[in-house]
Amino acid sequence: MIDTHCHILPALDDGARILDEAVEMARGAAKAGTRVIVATPHWAARGPSATGDFLRRQTAALGEALAANGVDVRVEPGAEVALTPSLLETAGPDTLPTLAGSEYVLVEMPTYLDWDLARRVFFELQLRSVKIILAHPERTAALCENYERAQELRAGGIKLQVVLPSLVGQMNRFIRALARRLVRDGLADLLASDAHDAAPRSVQLARARKLVDKLGGPGTFERLTVTGPASLLGIDT
Template sequence: MANDDSYIEFKNYFDIHAHILPEVDDGATDLTETVNMLKLAASENITTIIATPHYVCGRNNPEPDYLEKLRLRVQKEAYDINKDMRILLGNEIFYSESVIEDLKRGKALTLAGSRYVLVEFSISESYNTIYNAVTKLINNGYWPVLAHAERYICLHKRTDLIKELIKAGCYIQVNASGIVGNILNSKAVYLRKLISSGLVHFLGSDCHDCNIRPPIMETAVRYMIKKCDINLSEILYENPFKILENNYI
């Protein structure tokens, strides 16, 4: 059933998960691709992007100072496309034991300088490992956001476990592209059910390029308006604002 949100004109979306900085990970290969991705993001009504290049402990990760220089460069390009567009910085952190130390030393970045940490795992990781990892982050003063939660095999169709993670203090991010699909697309139907149940806090595009993994948001929002019986302003605006304000949800 459609909800009252169908009468609201949504715009100015947040994308808290984007591989849009050039030449730092498997996302944008150069500044030209970054600019093309920004144009696509603008056409999807995305105006706030947290750039989240991959961070893997022990790898040769780009220094935060270098990422900040890139962010400023990309912000300049974004401003030329849409003056309301802002680019912020974070990392998508592949969890390992030493992540906490890297976060404390400022080598790995939280989302937009907040306590929120976008964290990912191998898709076949065990539930216990994920649970223990997010608990460790929380105990060290961070607020974990589980990246593309729909991917993990151990969480598939396990809303009980997702609820348990949320109860422990973890936040759930899903990829906007996963929401798009008709009734035959069981993954999309399941994700919309999760959203309707209030078990998703954030959307991200997880964009890597313009073609295979583009920055999409508008189409996902249209599906949510039609299929999710929930007040969408929380997931679209209120929760992402909490990141910028560094307030917990």
């Protein structure tokens, strides 16, 4: 698996708290078959983690710690950017951190953000040549309420990244239903863990593989977790 959404960088957000926990997360991911993790801490426009340079340095340091601990997983830099109107004060393709050196920015919509406002911000970002992957669209109330909105985003060039906890049922039934519908209809482009801790994920992944291949047809899980992210982000596996 290429995990394109993981809160593994230590002490930056509500993910890994210390380096040892980050190493344990990677060790567990490796055991479950993950080869590449894009580290995506929650991003803030100001503060130490605001620059791509800082994120690349932190990711490289984690990579060294993984190698020193014999964990065979590659980590790539990234971030998860919250979609807010104030984002437009600074946002452009050169100011927002992208995933794994690609042109894509991982964006999350606050759960209850007004739909018309969200649409305007998406549109404005695209006008500024920002390429967008929307993290867990299924967790957004505006999209749960109206499926056509998700279709509209996808048709407008925004890639959709469903996350494992939504799909295999740890969230509520509305979230689960939308996650599954996006996979079934071929609107999901990526599937990622959104892991925040070192809880084992082998069982979750096995369940997801079965479910995703049933919903989208054989090979869908592989496409959403390996070949899709590899070609979209230009990642070697």
